[in-house]
Amino acid sequence: MSALEALDDRQREAASVLRGPVAVLAGAGTGKTRVITHRIAHGVDTGAYSPSRVMAVTFTAKAAGELRGRLRALGVEGVAARTFHAAALAQLNFFWPTLAGSPAPSIIDNKVRLLGQAADSMRLRPSTATLRDIASEIEWRKVSMLSVEQHSLLGRTVSGIDSAQFVELQQRYEALKDERRQLDFEDVLLACAGMLEAEPRVAASVHEQYRHFTVDEYQDVSPLQNRLLELWLGDRKDICVVGDASQTIYSFAGAEQRFLLEFERRHPDATVVRLETNYRSQAPILEAANALMKGRPGALELIPARETFNAESPTVTAYDSERDEAEGIAAAVAARIESGASPSEIAVLYRAHAQSAVLQQALAAEGIPTSVLGGTRFFAMPEVRQAILALRAAAVAPTEQGFLPGVQRVLRELGLSDEPPAAGGAQRDGWEARRAILRLAEDAGPDENLRTFSDALMARAKDQHEPTMRTVTLSTLHAAKGLEWPHVHLAGWAEGALPISYATGFEAIDEERRLAYVGVTRAARTLSLSWSRSAGRGERAPSRFLAEMGTTARGTGILHETSPNATRAGHRR
Secondary structure, three states, X not given: XXXXXXXXXXXXXXXXXXXXXXXXXXXXXXXXXXXHHHXXXXXXXXXXXXXXXXEEEEOOHHHHHXXXXXXXXXXXXXXXXXXXXXXXXXXXXXXXXXXXXXXXXXXXXXXXXXXXXXXXXXXXXXXXXXXXXXXXXXXXXXXXXXXXXXHHOOOOOEOOEOHHHHHHHHHXXXXXXXXXXXXXXXXXXHHHHHHHHHOHHHHHHHHHHOOEEEEOOHHHOOHXXXXXXXHHXXXXXXXXXXXXXXXXXXXXXXXXXXXXXXXXXHOOOOEEEEEOEEOOOOHXXXXXXXXXXXXXXXXXXXXXXXXXXXXXXXEEEEEOOHHHHHHHHHHHHHHXXXXXXXXXXXXXXXXXXXHHHHHHHHHHHOOOOEEEOXXXXXXXXXXXXXHHHHHHHXXXXXXXXOHHHHHHHHHHXXXXXXXXXXXXXXXXXXXXXXXXXXXXXXXXXXXXXXXXXXXXXHHHXXXXXXXXXXXXXXXXXXXXXXXXXXXXXXXXXXXXXXXXXXXXXXXXXXHHHHHHHHXXXXXXXXXXXXXXXXXXXXXXXXXXXXXXXXXXXXXXXXXXXXXXXHHHHHHHO
């Protein structure tokens, strides 16, 4: 079967163009990862690409692992699917010994600690939070390709540190790194770019190794990352970029959507394909998303792949307090689970980490297990590492029990019980993790054994291919990007929370709007938005984004306003 057969017309158009510059403008839920992997597979199948000469660049190790897994499923091995930093570091480590006659510098594992030492040498005592803000500003400066002196002219400072102190602090930080032969995360990209610019032999070697580039989430590239891409590409044009300007939510980290928006101008011969058929969300949800982004630069008009006549309109509920809001969401989640939904099908998303505590408490009070996205990764959990080791040990001396009973025995010995512990806490997290491993075993093929199963778990860990936990997901909007759930609750849609209070200028508000859009487009079947009239002693107004999408009270009918007592009353019945 051809790699193109499983694609729709627009996706097939994007995947068929194997040469020259290609821009795939892919809206939320339109299958961009599918296009990326099938395009590479098509190139390999037709002989246009050699897998070892293809580099697929992503922004997270998890995304790189997913790409490798999908390519493997399509029969393609050997493609370099890496993050920008992983690719740059590999090149530094390979070429540095030849160029410098010594091993490459080590990478700093804690920038804040080294900044603290630099501050100590100046007799400054900034708080840990201030040091983190300083680290973030240094990161922004470097990915924006600005020197310390150029940065100082912008007037950007960190609270509690004046401009002169900030300049000196950065200089001392850089001096400490040099003394210890260390690089920070951003230096890896800068050093790799500098090496490629200064050493024609290195550039020629990289150009020979990698002939075809694919870049995922191109709207999030920084000036430094884009420069590195140009150096990797050299004078060739075989680059495919995939992105959505409406999902640019990392400007604070140096991302600039202009590279995506201006791609066609910089590459007049580029093939540009728009993916607007959404396979994730029902029509009313897409209507709300389109209304939110109407008229914004690069916005795509999302179209549902299929009409669902009984689709539910998104709802918006106003509560008196944040606690009332959390309890209302918890009641709605409980009612949804009682009606047959799995907890893993439900997510509660919010703007800032501080909003999670009251939501967690309310859900725990309803007896609902939760997991916080961005916490300890599944394969880093001690219970999971312990289980894999125990399964590998059991594989050495298999019993007559058979595969599935053998897995059950190992997991029960480690503490898996028939009934879960009470909701919340580390014990429940450990139980859910062991239960997830058991479900993987239950879904395994008839020829599976303990050895192949433990090997498969190790491969999943390497690719960060995490199994589904039967818990309700709590997540910030930033961490939820790229994910989806059938049922999504968006909490805290009030002025000061979304948009957040420190977003004051046009560009900052526009970024908050894009963040709201990311939240809306995570939902597949139902979408519930909520806000509270008070936070502490302060009064709040509903988010301006609610008005932009429209409520029934305003006559647009996109968002349906509900009573705060409706779900709780229904739940009590």
